Amino acid sequence: MRLTGRRLAHVREVHRAAVGDRLSVGLLGGLLGSGRVTQLDSECLAMDITLDQSPPSKLPLTLMLALPRPKVLNRVLASATSLGVARIYLVNAWKVEKSYWKSPRMEGSNLLEQRILGLEQAKDTVLPELHLRRLFRPFVEEELPGITEGSLALVGHPGAPMPCPRAVQGPVTLAVGPEGGWIDAELLSLRGAGFQAVDLGPRILRTETAVAALVGRLC
Amino acid sequence: MRLTGRRLAHVREVHRAAVGDRLSVGLLGGLLGSGRVTQLDSECLAMDITLDQSPPSKLPLTLMLALPRPKVLNRVLASATSLGVARIYLVNAWKVEKSYWKSPRMEGSNLLEQRILGLEQAKDTVLPELHLRRLFRPFVEEELPGITEGSLALVGHPGAPMPCPRAVQGPVTLAVGPEGGWIDAELLSLRGAGFQAVDLGPRILRTETAVAALVGRLC
Numbered sequence: 001m002r003l004t005g006r007r008l009a010h011v012r013e014v015h016r017a018a019v020g021d022r023l024s025v026g027l028l029g030g031l032l033g034s035g036r037v038t039q040l041d042s043e044c045l046a047m048d049i050t051l052d053q054s055p056p057s058k059l060p061l062t063l064m065l066a067l068p069r070p071k072v073l074n075r076v077l078a079s080a081t082s083l084g085v086a087r088i089y090l091v092n093a094w095k096v097e098k099s100y101w102k103s104p105r106m107e108g109s110n111l112l113e114q115r116i117l118g119l120e121q122a123k124d125t126v127l128p129e130l131h132l133r134r135l136f137r138p139f140v141e142e143e144l145p146g147i148t149e150g151s152l153a154l155v156g157h158p159g160a161p162m163p164c165p166r167a168v169q170g171p172v173t174l175a176v177g178p179e180g181g182w183i184d185a186e187l188l189s190l191r192g193a194g195f196q197a198v199d200l201g202p203r204i205l206r207t208e209t210a211v212a213a214l215v216g217r218l219c
Numbered sequence: 220m221r222l223t224g225r226r227l228a229h230v231r232e233v234h235r236a237a238v239g240d241r242l243s244v245g246l247l248g249g250l251l252g253s254g255r256v257t258q259l260d261s262e263c264l265a266m267d268i269t270l271d272q273s274p275p276s277k278l279p280l281t282l283m284l285a286l287p288r289p290k291v292l293n294r295v296l297a298s299a300t301s302l303g304v305a306r307i308y309l310v311n312a313w314k315v316e317k318s319y320w321k322s323p324r325m326e327g328s329n330l331l332e333q334r335i336l337g338l339e340q341a342k343d344t345v346l347p348e349l350h351l352r353r354l355f356r357p358f359v360e361e362e363l364p365g366i367t368e369g370s371l372a373l374v375g376h377p378g379a380p381m382p383c384p385r386a387v388q389g390p391v392t393l394a395v396g397p398e399g400g401w402i403d404a405e406l407l408s409l410r411g412a413g414f415q416a417v418d419l420g421p422r423i424l425r426t427e428t429a430v431a432a433l434v435g436r437l438c
Contacts, residue, residue, distance in 0.1 A: 056421040079428045122422040167385055202275040203341040209298045212428045216435030 001025065001035060003045045011037075011045055025049050026125040028116070055125040058086040059219045060171040062147060066093035066178035068207045070103035074114050076208040080128070081118025083215045087129040089147070092136045095180035101134060140189045148173045148194055154218075155182070155190045156210070157197035164198040168218050176210060220244065220254060222264045230256075230264055244268050245344040247335070274344045277305040278438045279390040281366060285312035285397035287426045289322035293333050295427040299347070300337025302434045306348040308366070311355045314399035320353060359408045367392045367413055373437075374401070374409045375429070376416035383417040387437050395429060 003011065011017050019037050025047065026032040032055055035047030067090045068076055080088060092101070104110070115127050133139040151171035154164065158181070175182075175190055182190070187197065205213065222230065230236050238256050244266065245251040251274055254266030286309045287295055299307060311320070323329070334346050352358040370390035373383065377400070394401075394409055401409070406416065424432065 079425065082422060082424055082428060083432065084422055121425060124422065203301060203303055203343065205301055206298065206340055209301060209427075209431045212424075212431035213302065213435035216432035216437075218435075 001047045001049045003047075004043070008043075008045050012040070012042075017045075023047065024123060025051070026055065026119070026123065027051055028119070028125055029127070030125055031055070032123060032125060056084065056122070058126065058128070059084040059215065060151075061085050061215065061219060062087040062089070062151065062171070062173045063211065064089045064091055064144070064147075064173060064175040065207070065211075066091060066176065066182070067096045067100050068178070069097070069100055070105040072207050073100075073103070073105055074110070076211055077111065077114035077130075078118040078121065079208050080211055080215075081115045081124075082122040083212060084122065084124065084219075085128050085211075085215070087131070087147075089131045089133055089139075091133045091139055093178045093186055094136075094183045095178040106132070136186065137189060140186075140193050144193045153190075153193070153195040154198050155187065155195040156200045156214075157182070157187060158199065158202075158204075160197035160199040162196065162198050164200050164214065164217060166217055172218055174214060174218065176207060176214070179207070220266045220268045222266075223262065227262075227264050231259070231261075236264075242266065243342060244270070245274065245338070245342065246270055247338070247344055248346070249344055250274070251342060251344060275303065275341070277345065277347070278303040278434065279370075280304050280434065280438060281306040281308070281370065281390070281392045282430065283308045283310055283363075283366075283392060283394040284426070284430075285310060285395065285401070286315045286319050287397070288316070288319055289324040291426050292319075292322075292324055293329070295430055296330065296333035296349075297337040297340065298427050299430055299434075300334045300343075301341040302431060303341065303343065303438075304347050304430075304434070306350070306366075308350045308352055308358075310352045310358055312397045312405055313355075313402045314397040325351075355405065356408060359405075359412050363412045372409075372412070372414040373417050374406065374414040375419045375433075376401070376406060377418065377421075377423075379416035379418040381415065381417050383419050383433065383436060385436055391437055393433060393437065395426060395433070398426070 017037055019040055021037050022034050025035040031051035032053040033051035035049040037047055039046040063080055063085050111130055151173045152168055153173040155175040236256050238259055240256050241253050244254040250270035251272040252270035254268040256266055258265040282304050330349055370392045371387055372392040374394040
């Protein structure tokens with residue numbers, strides 16, 4: 001196996017590896033294992049690799065996320081991937097600015113790279129599914145019922161009488177709103193699609209903090 | 220109340236407020252309430268404010284964090300503050316690079332600003348305590364037993380037989396290691412100070428993701 005570019009720089013600058021060192025490696029979509037460095041210079045790293053371990057299991061969790069602002073998008077994709085979220089839907093909402101959909105960070109190459117960074121962090125090799133849905137209502141009315149089938153579907157809503165459950169056994173679908181929250185019509189649609197509104201406490205959290213805290217609580 | 224600088228820019232660019240609008244406000248160390256905008260231009264915002272609500276309770280959680288790299292430090296301070304962590308100790312560890320302690324981000328003004336950003340995010344007004352400890356052993360041996368007294372003290376350690384507990388009633392002290400983990404001698408010191416090693420699962424998470432997920436799980 002040969003590495004160049006970002007991953008070569010990471011091995012040189014963060015691991016500070018030398019010829020003969022062993023590094024953890026993984027093949028995208030495949031197994032994990034280790035590699036022994038056989039050659040290393042400023043251009044290229046070569047390794048003899050052995051792949052013999054399965055990647056960690058995914059959480060049975062589907063995340064439906066109102067598209068966050070571009071700066072937050074990168075962090076939340078990498079962090080949700082590192083946490084083991086199985087599927088991510090990025091959806092529109094009333095309070096999502098239209099310009100977010102046109103950000104260069106929405107290009108497929110970036111959406112892939114952020115998930116790969118999350119996999120590298122967590123020593124995982126299996127990409128979470130990622131789907132973009134720019135039309136809220138058709139998605140919620142036509143597609144979402146099939147997605148949530150057999151899962152506990154939860155939407156965070158400040159002041160809901162039910163607190164967010166803990167340590168749920170079985171699949172969960174979790175809807176996380178935009179910075180200003182879901183509007184009433186969106187909450188109504190989500191309830192119509194079988195979502196229960198749950199209270200997440202008095203603190204308003206940034207999207208990537210909220211996602212990590214909810215995964216810790218639910219899974 | 221008059222705002223200038225960063226907070227004025229936030230009200231103009233994010234809230235896009237106009238004269239007459241109501242905004243949520245809070246006084247650092249004091250109460251929360253609302254303000255009606257009475258004047259707004261590029262130089263200054265003036266509000267009539269009413270402060271009549273208590274800030275949300277802190278979590279009974281003390282975080283002992285091996286000093287993360289400067290880029291991560293800002294995010295983890297803001298996010299731990301937004302989550303409601305009551306006390307934060309930034310401590311040295313074998314795998315903390317010495318240069319991290321000399322970063323400009325370690326200046327008091329930045330350490331304060333990051334926590335204020337976390338308070339603003341969460342609609343809180345009470346700063347978490349923040350303490351810096353550059354010497355690991357004297358801290359762990361002399362000071363830490365007093366800090367953990369009456370709390371459940373946990374340190375994350377991959378492969379520990381006990382999984383991290385959930386929904387702990389009562390105070391918790393949580394030790395989170397550096398990117399490369401605690402070394403054996405540090406774990407031994409922590410166990411000597413009454414910490415239980417707990418397994419956090421097979422995934423290695425970035426510090427700010429790990430802290431949020433652990434808070435969600437524990438609190």
